[in-house]
Amino acid sequence: QSALTQPASVSGSPGQSITISCTGTSSDIGGYNSVSWYQQHPGKAPKLMIYEVTNRPSGVSNRFSGSKSGNTASLTISGLQAEDEADYYCSSLRVFGTGTKVTVL
Amino acid sequence: EVQLVESGGGLVQPGRSLRLSCAASGFIFDDYAMHWVRQAPGKGLEWVSGISWNSGSIGYADSVKGRFTISRDNAKNSLYLQMNSLRADDTALYYCAKDTTEWLLPDAFDIWGQGTMVTVSS
Numbered sequence: 001q002s003a004l005t006q007p008a009s010v011s012g013s014p015g016q017s018i019t020i021s022c023t024g025t026s027s028d029i030g031g032y033n034s035v036s037w038y039q040q041h042p043g044k045a046p047k048l049m050i051y052e053v054t055n056r057p058s059g060v061s062n063r064f065s066g067s068k069s070g071n072t073a074s075l076t077i078s079g080l081q082a083e084d085e086a087d088y089y090c091s092s093l094r095v096f097g098t099g100t101k102v103t104v105l
Numbered sequence: 106e107v108q109l110v111e112s113g114g115g116l117v118q119p120g121r122s123l124r125l126s127c128a129a130s131g132f133i134f135d136d137y138a139m140h141w142v143r144q145a146p147g148k149g150l151e152w153v154s155g156i157s158w159n160s161g162s163i164g165y166a167d168s169v170k171g172r173f174t175i176s177r178d179n180a181k182n183s184l185y186l187q188m189n190s191l192r193a194d195d196t197a198l199y200y201c202a203k204d205t206t207e208w209l210l211p212d213a214f215d216i217w218g219q220g221t222m223v224t225v226s227s
Contacts, residue, residue, distance in 0.1 A: 001167075003149070034211035038150070045220060046142075046150065051205060051213035094140075094152040094164065094212050 004029070004090055004097035011103040017078040020100045022090030023071060029092045030071035036091045037066055037075045039084075046089065050075060080104055107131035107216055109201045114221030117191055125221055127184040127201030132216070135159075135179035138204035140214060141186050143197035143223075153199070154186065158207035169195075191225045198222050 005023040012018040022029065022037075029035055035053045038046040048057050050066035053073065063078045073092070077084055085104045090097035113125040125141070140155040154165045154175040163175060174187040184201055199221050202214035 032211065034213075036213040038214075040150075045200060045217040046214070047217070048205075048213060048215045051215070052211060057215055089150050091150075091152075091212070093210065094155065094166075096150040096152065099149040 001028075001095050004092060004095055006088075006090060006097040006100045008098070009101045009103065011105055012077075012080045013105045014080055014082065016080050017076060018080060018102065020075045020077075020088055020090075020102070022073040022075070022092075022097045024073075024092055024095075025071055028071075028095060029068060029073050032093060033068075034092055035066065035068060035073040037064075037073075038089045038091065040087045040089065042086075049088075077102070107203075109203065109216055109218035111199065111201045111218045111221035114199060114223045116224045116226065118227050119192060119225055121191055122187070122189045123191060123223060125186040125188065125199055125201075125223070127218060129182045129184065129201075129203070132203070134177075134182040136207060138162075138207055138209050138212075139177060139184045140202045140204060140212070141175065141184075142200045142202050142214065142217075143195075144200070144220075145194075145197040148197075151197075152212075155204070155209045155212070156184070157209055162209050164209055188223070191223075193225050196223060196225050 037050040141153040203216035
């Protein structure tokens with residue numbers, strides 16, 4: 001199955017909000033509430049940020065939120081901070097997205 | 106402390122075999138499905154294989170089907186990946202990951218190990 005499509009990069013200034021999109025099909029994102037988002041800092045293991053489209057695991061900042069519309073899921077980071085600079089991956093039904101590098105200007 | 110520790114990686118020639126292990130601690134291992142996810146150098150994440158809590162449901166990515174075998178030993182709190190007929194494109198950092206539920210779907214991986222590197226080269 002093909003990887004889900006994400007923008008290669010997204011950037012924003014501290015305090016701003018940014019949104020990362022993740023596009024799939026009606027067979028994955030569009031058909032099921034099984035969308036997760038992971039944050040990965042260089043040289044580190046991925047960290048679960050959002051699961052089942054909108055749910056935040058314990059300990060994850062409420063600046064991170066997820067949503068879905070049709071075949072596209074989105075991760076929004078509000079109040080952008082320097083520590084948010086990382087790679088972000090979406091996932092649905094065991095298929096990962098292409099990854100998005102978030103840069104804090 | 107909840108922890109996953111992978112081992113067994115290394116340099117191996119094409120066509121040979123390797124067995125990865127993942128030792129779990131800090132949670133009730135047999136309550137959760139487990140997965141292997143890999144990341145080639147400088148590339149994105151790729152799900153490799155997953156196994157339900159009781160080994161009753163198992164899945165593989167098309168890229169490894171027929172060559173890799175996942176298994177678990179709940180008595181030893183351990184997950185395994187037997188990799189046969191290895192190819193150069195299997196070169197990657199292999200992560201062990203815990204699911205949030207006992208089944209393979211819906212999938213979300215809330216605990217990850219630090220990974221073990223597999224390099225396939227002559």
